[in-house]
Amino acid sequence: MSKLPGWKELPLGATITEPGNATEYETGLWRSAHPVTDETKCIACGVCWAFCPDASRVQYKRKKPNPQAFTDYYYDFNMFFCKGCGICAHECPMGAITMVAEERQ
Amino acid sequence: MKKATHERVAIEVSIAISEAARLLDVDVVSAYPITPQTHIVEHLADMVNNGELDAEYIPVESEHSAMSACIGASAAGARTFTATSSQGLALMHETLFIASGMRFPIVMVVANRSLSAPLSIWGDHSDIMANRDIGWVQFFAENGQEALDLTIIAYRVAEDKRVVLPAIVNIDGFTVSHVTEPVFMPDQASVLEFAPHKMFQMLLDPDRPVMMGPVGIPEIYTEAKMALDIALLESRAVIDETFGEFAKVFGRKYSAVEKYKSDDADIVIVTMGGISETAMTAVDRMRKRRKKVGLVRLRLWRPFPFDDLRDALKKAKVLIVFDRALSFGGCGPVASEIRANLYNSKLKRKPPVFSFVGALSGRDFTADQFAELVEKVEGYIKKGILPEYEIVGVRE
Numbered sequence: 001m002s003k004l005p006g007w008k009e010l011p012l013g014a015t016i017t018e019p020g021n022a023t024e025y026e027t028g029l030w031r032s033a034h035p036v037t038d039e040t041k042c043i044a045c046g047v048c049w050a051f052c053p054d055a056s057r058v059q060y061k062r063k064k065p066n067p068q069a070f071t072d073y074y075y076d077f078n079m080f081f082c083k084g085c086g087i088c089a090h091e092c093p094m095g096a097i098t099m100v101a102e103e104r105q
Numbered sequence: 106m107k108k109a110t111h112e113r114v115a116i117e118v119s120i121a122i123s124e125a126a127r128l129l130d131v132d133v134v135s136a137y138p139i140t141p142q143t144h145i146v147e148h149l150a151d152m153v154n155n156g157e158l159d160a161e162y163i164p165v166e167s168e169h170s171a172m173s174a175c176i177g178a179s180a181a182g183a184r185t186f187t188a189t190s191s192q193g194l195a196l197m198h199e200t201l202f203i204a205s206g207m208r209f210p211i212v213m214v215v216a217n218r219s220l221s222a223p224l225s226i227w228g229d230h231s232d233i234m235a236n237r238d239i240g241w242v243q244f245f246a247e248n249g250q251e252a253l254d255l256t257i258i259a260y261r262v263a264e265d266k267r268v269v270l271p272a273i274v275n276i277d278g279f280t281v282s283h284v285t286e287p288v289f290m291p292d293q294a295s296v297l298e299f300a301p302h303k304m305f306q307m308l309l310d311p312d313r314p315v316m317m318g319p320v321g322i323p324e325i326y327t328e329a330k331m332a333l334d335i336a337l338l339e340s341r342a343v344i345d346e347t348f349g350e351f352a353k354v355f356g357r358k359y360s361a362v363e364k365y366k367s368d369d370a371d372i373v374i375v376t377m378g379g380i381s382e383t384a385m386t387a388v389d390r391m392r393k394r395r396k397k398v399g400l401v402r403l404r405l406w407r408p409f410p411f412d413d414l415r416d417a418l419k420k421a422k423v424l425i426v427f428d429r430a431l432s433f434g435g436c437g438p439v440a441s442e443i444r445a446n447l448y449n450s451k452l453k454r455k456p457p458v459f460s461f462v463g464a465l466s467g468r469d470f471t472a473d474q475f476a477e478l479v480e481k482v483e484g485y486i487k488k489g490i491l492p493e494y495e496i497v498g499v500r501e
Contacts, residue, residue, distance in 0.1 A: 007328040007335070012269060013207035014329035015307045016316035 027054060031084035033099040035077060041096035044069035048088035048097060056082035106354050109295030117285045118249035118276065119144035122188070122214050125256040127158045128296040132183035135163035135174035140226045141278035142190040142216040149186070168193035172200035172211075179209035180309045180317060184260070184302045187211065190278060191218035194232045198239075204271045205240030205333060207318055209306050210263035211271040213241075214256060217378065217429075218278040219466040227467025228278030230378065233406075234430040234438045240333050242272035242340055243407040245377040249286035251404075252276045254357060257291075261300040261347050268340040269305050270333075275406075277379035279467060291355055299354050341408045361410035362417050363402045366392060370399030372479055373421040373456075377403045377439060380429065380464055387475030398479055409442060415450045418443075424458045425482055427475075431462045436494045459485065460494035470498055 011017050044066070049057040056078045065072050089097040116124070123145050126134065134153065136146040152158040161178070165171045168189050178185045189197060194215055204211050217233055219225040233243070242262060246252040252274060259272040276282050307315060321329050344361065352358040365385050367373050376384050381402040391398040401417045403410070418424060428437025435441065440460030447455050459482050464470035478497060485491065 004324050005328065007331040010325070010328050010332055011315075012305075012307050012332075013209075013317065014319065014321055014325060014332075015207070016319050017313075019314050019316075 026080055027083050028080050031082060031102060033084045033086065033101045034079065034082065035084070035086070035088050035097045036100050037075070038096045038098070041094045042069075042075075043094055044071045044073055044075065045093065046071060046073060046075070047091050047093060049075055051087050051091045053085065053087060054081050054083060057088055106295075106298055106350075109291045109299075109355050111289040111291045111355075113287055114290050115285055116249070116288050116290070117144060117283065118252050119216070119282050120148050121249050121253045121286075121288050121290070122256055122276070123148035123152065124290060125253045126186045127152055128291065128293045129184065129186075129257060129260050129300060130293075130297060130302070131158070131160050131186040133161045133163065133175070133178035133185045134187065135165055135171045135178065135185070136187045136189065137165055137168050137171045137193060139168070139190045139193040141218060141228065141282045142188045142193070142214070144282070145188040145214060145216070168196040169200060172197040172204060175211045175213075176200065176204050176207065176209055179204075179211050179306060180207070182304045182306075182308050184264075185209075185211045186213070188214040188216065190216040191220055191226075191232045194236055195220060198236060201236060201239040201241065203318065206329065207307070208269045208333070208336070209271055210260075210269055212256065212259045212263055212274070213271065214252070214274045214276060216278040216282040217275050225466040226278075228280055228429075229465045229467065230275075230428070230430040230438075231465070233273070233275050234432070237407070237438065240270070240337060241407065242268070242270055242337065242344070243275065243405070244273065245275045245404055245406055246281065247379055247381050247402065247404075248281060249284065249288050250357070251359070252281060253288055253290070254351065254355065254359065257296055257300055258344075258347050258351055258359070262340060262344050264300075264303040264305065265340075265343050265347075266303070266305045268336060268343050270336055270340060275378065281379045295354060299350065337408050341410065344405060359404060360413070361403075361405035362413040363404055364417050365400040365402070367399030367401050367417060368420065369397060370420075371397040371422045372482065373399045373401050373418060373424055374475065374479075375401050375403070375424060375426045375439065375443060377406065378429065380427070380470060383470065383472050384427070384475050387472035390472060391476055391479060396479070403439065409446070411446055414443065414446060415452065418447070418456065419452055421456045423482060423486065424456045425478060426458055426460050427464075427470075427478070428460065428462045429464050431465075431494075431496070436460050437462045440494065457486075457491050459491070461497045462494060463497040463499075468498060474498060
């Protein structure tokens with residue numbers, strides 16, 4: 001969210017008048033730990049991507065197939081939205097994702 | 106606007122209120138019957154059934170659903186009416202905050218009744234006092250004419266662009282709701298010209314999709330509540346303006362605070378609702394005995410008429426506030442409001458506020474008892490006693 005509205009600027013009843021504006025809300029600011037993937041263990045099965053409750057695990061198509069991998073995709077995190085819930089790490093069948101505490105600022 | 110014509114009819118107050126809803130041409134009525142409000146919604150159901158009122162009548166399974174359906178109807182742009190009482194109002198509780206928070210101009214008549222337990226169907230102000238902080242405009246009517254007039258006024262205030270808030274008209278269960286009174290019934294054209302249906306609330310519209318009632322994260326919630334509070338406070342001026350316009354068209358002048366022989370009174374009684382008429386009789390009797398007693402009545406409870414009330418009470422030496430509800434272990438709700446209001450005022454001489462609670466669950470509180478109350482307070486003053494509050498008319 002770029003600028004928070006003052007009470008006079010809020011639409012009546014705090015109604016949301018712009019569809020889909022949740023994409024502007026940086027839920028990543030809530031995070032106390034972030035996921036780190038060990039790419040040597042990752043088999044690109046996509047379980048983390050399927051379980052991520054906040055669409056923070058993003059799926060990309062590989063240009064060249066990887067014979068080690070389960071699928072032709074690879075995965076990255078969108079840290080703008082990742083709240084650090086740890087579900088991806090918990091669900092990963094290969095134990096490839098670990099949660100690392102955010103450093104104090 | 107030209108002056109309204111009217112017909113003088115003898116009518117039960119509940120029926121008069123449902124006739125007011127018909128004159129206002131409401132679009133949706135969603136209600137659940139509960140004593141002593143039942144006659145209002147029964148008569149509305151009859152009128153819809155008979156084709157006298159072109160409205161959608163939604164017979165819901167509970168008051169929680171009644172208010173929820175009203176919220177939905179108002180979001181769709183309908184002029185919405187409901188009525189309830191006591192346990193029904195209690196069951197609506199959470200949705201009442203939603204109606205005001207989402208800023209829907211719903212109008213509801215509450216036939217005030219006590220709350221269980223012990224179970225009671227009779228009248229007092231316990232139900233509305235438990236819902237004091239819901240963010241609605243709240244009026245208290247004294248008699249049938251006022252109940253009808255305030256229903257019309259409530260729609261004009263609620264739908265005003267500067268307000269857009271729900272409003273409650275409180276009437277005393279039985280002692281107002283079930284009484285047959287002579288009432289001036291105005292003509293519909295005048296009512297609709299005075300209070301045309303306006304839609305300044307957010308609307309459900311497929312061409313302009315919005316999300317209503319979303320999460321108010323901590324960064325938004327305070328701003329949303331501030332906006333609601335300012336709208337409620339600013340409705341004060343709109344209410345006064347509407348009272349003025351109403352007087353021009355319908356010939357009856359209302360005010361947020363009504364004074365009765367209080368200007369030169371040493372002791373001023375403060376009341377709300379129908380019992381004020383009994384208190385007026387008591388004032389008349391005491392005046393005959395040359396006792397300088399007066400009455401001040403609150404017609405508007407929310408937004409609280411701070412300035413008008415301070416002005417009305419500025420010359421009083423002693424105040425007697427009579428509440429028909431009790432905040433257990435606290436005080437009479439009207440009394441505590443007035444104490445706070447006076448404490449924060451610039452009055453040099455702040456009168457002591459004697460808080461009395463009585464007439465609970467429809468128990469009579471007569472003009473003679475009001476006179477006894479005044480004598481009691483005179484005794485307290487001589488002895489220098491100022492109780493926090495006292496329940497009166499109760500057996501030892």
